Amino acid sequence: MAQNADMKELDPRWRDGGDLRWLYLDMNSYFASCAQQDEPAIRNRPVIVVPVMSDYTCAIAASKEAKALGVKTGTQVKEARERIPGLVIREARPDRYVDLHNQILAQIDHVIPVEKVCSIDEVACRLMGPQQLEAPARALGHRIQRRILENVGECLTASIGIAPSRLLAKTAADMKKPLGLTVLRQDELPGALLELEIDEFAGIGRSMKARLNAAGVETVRQLWELSPSRMRQIWRGIMGENFWYALHGTDPLEIETHRASITHGHVLAQELRPAEHARGVARRLTAKCGSRLRRMGYKCGGLHLYLRGAGGERLEAATRFAVTSDSFRMLEASDDLWAQCARRLKAPRVKQIVVTCLHLIEAGAKPDLFGWTPDGEEDGRHMSLLSALDALNQKFGKDAITIGPRTKMHGFVGAKIAFNRIPEQPEFWE
Ligand SMILES: [Mg+2]
Structure with missing residues (x-):
């Protein structure tokens, strides 16, 4: 079918x-370029962007100057x-x-319609x-690059790839930076x-590379x-x-997947890792x-909690309940899941928490079709x-009013930029 459409x-x-x-467009060192755009004093300097101000976290972006000195995402x-002495950290x-x-x-969009937003x-x-x-x-590619530099910001360079398939266009965009x-x-x-190396293609990660190697495939020619x-x-x-x-x-x-879950996760800064604080973070993520469920017009029928302990152990628990978007009911469920996981921690310290709402339905859907009980109201x-x-x-x-004690979580709880989902503006205030 896709082939026919293309023909x-x-x-x-x-x-x-x-x-x-x-035509595939990939912004160069995006978060670092945004920082340099907003702060002229750090342009042309090595800059990294971090999720939290801590020595024990990793750069989530590095400017081209930092990359040239061997520091990368x-x-x-x-x-x-x-x-890098004198490294700028934002x-x-x-x-x-x-x-x-x-x-x-x-x-x-002024130049050509955007078919798919693949990431931020x-x-x-x-x-x-x-x-x-x-x-x-x-010519189209150059026009797009120019428009972004002239009308959005002079630090915002993009690399563009043009090719017969989307995978190849993405691969091409990666071949020359910046402004390639x-x-x-x-x-x-x-x-x-x-x-190229075989793992420079999207879709060939570490484990796929290992499988390819095991099958005798080492080079792109093979x-x-x-x-x-x-x-x-x-x-x-x-x-x-x-x-x-x-x-x-x-x-x-292309197989389009429907929204089946809502997830909020957080890697905890050192001071939040003790279990009693971490529990507060789990509650905040649940709230x-x-x-978000209410804003999107959904209800959920279950909750999943994932904890990574400071010792590296991975714990998870899930529960089903009558569909709801009532944070208080969800908090009860989340507290239960917390208790189940916390008792399996090797030490009372938690490094990462992910809360996922399961079994989403639209809020308007009739709640008794699949046997949901009336107390789900x-x-x-x-x-x-x-x-x-x-x-x-x-x-x-956000945080003007919270449910339960306030847990300081370094500015943002859930509206982080995942690679496959762009947050909507209202999320930053939830
Ligand atoms: Mg990029």
Whole structure:
């Protein structure tokens, strides 16, 4: 089906063998560039961005100046400091990243529609008609880069990849930074791909690389020469065959997943790790899930709690209950799960907490269809109290009012930027 749609797009007038169907944009050192944009004094200096101000956390972004000195995303702050005297360290500002992200999208949209927002700093656009020829496609890419620099911020450089499949366009965007523009033409494949390492493709992580190595695949040349069925074998599923098509320039069918859960997680700063404080964080995350459910018009029928203890142990527990978006009921459930997990901790210290709402349904759905009991009906007084709390927090800033003791959590609890989901602005005040 996807193949057919693409065939239709490829009007013979625009076929020159390049088959350029995708333009992929990836902002360079995005969080660090945002910091340099907002603070001219730290431009041209090595900068890293961290989730919390601590020596024991890792950089979540590094400016090109920091990268040139050997510090990258994932480098521990302590090590980064040792490596670069005078390193600038800034705490993450997720709300600002979303704001700039929206401005960037608006600029791209002036030039070409955005087909898919892949992460906070990556988008994919489909090329149509004459845009599928190399010269117009390149011109389009340069226009987008220029518009972002001129209208959003001079520090916000983007690298662009143009290729027949989305995977190849993403790979191309990664090949030249900053402000790169790389074209991979169908009629030149595998071409420049041969210079890459196999784990430079999206979809080949550490464990897939190990499986490929075990199958005797070390180089991109060997990867390229595998058959679709061999890839299916190595990947242990259809994903392998999909990868073969994407690598060879044809997009596999996309499977859109429906929202099945809401998650809030937090890696705890040292002072919050003792169990009695950590429990407060779990409660805050649960309350945040509740307010997000209500804002999105959902209810949940279960809760999952994941704890990583300071000793590295991973504990989890889940429970089902009658569907609700009542934070008080969810807090009761979360307290139960906490008790179950906490007694299995090796030491009373917790490093990471993730709370997930399970079995989501739209708030308007009839609650008795699948045997939900009437006591699942939310307490009307609770709900009007909670919507008043939500409104106050939206108006006066999050934490204006919280349920239970206030736990200081370094600015943001849940509206962090995951790689696959862009928070909406209201979340920063929940
Ligand atoms: Mg990027």
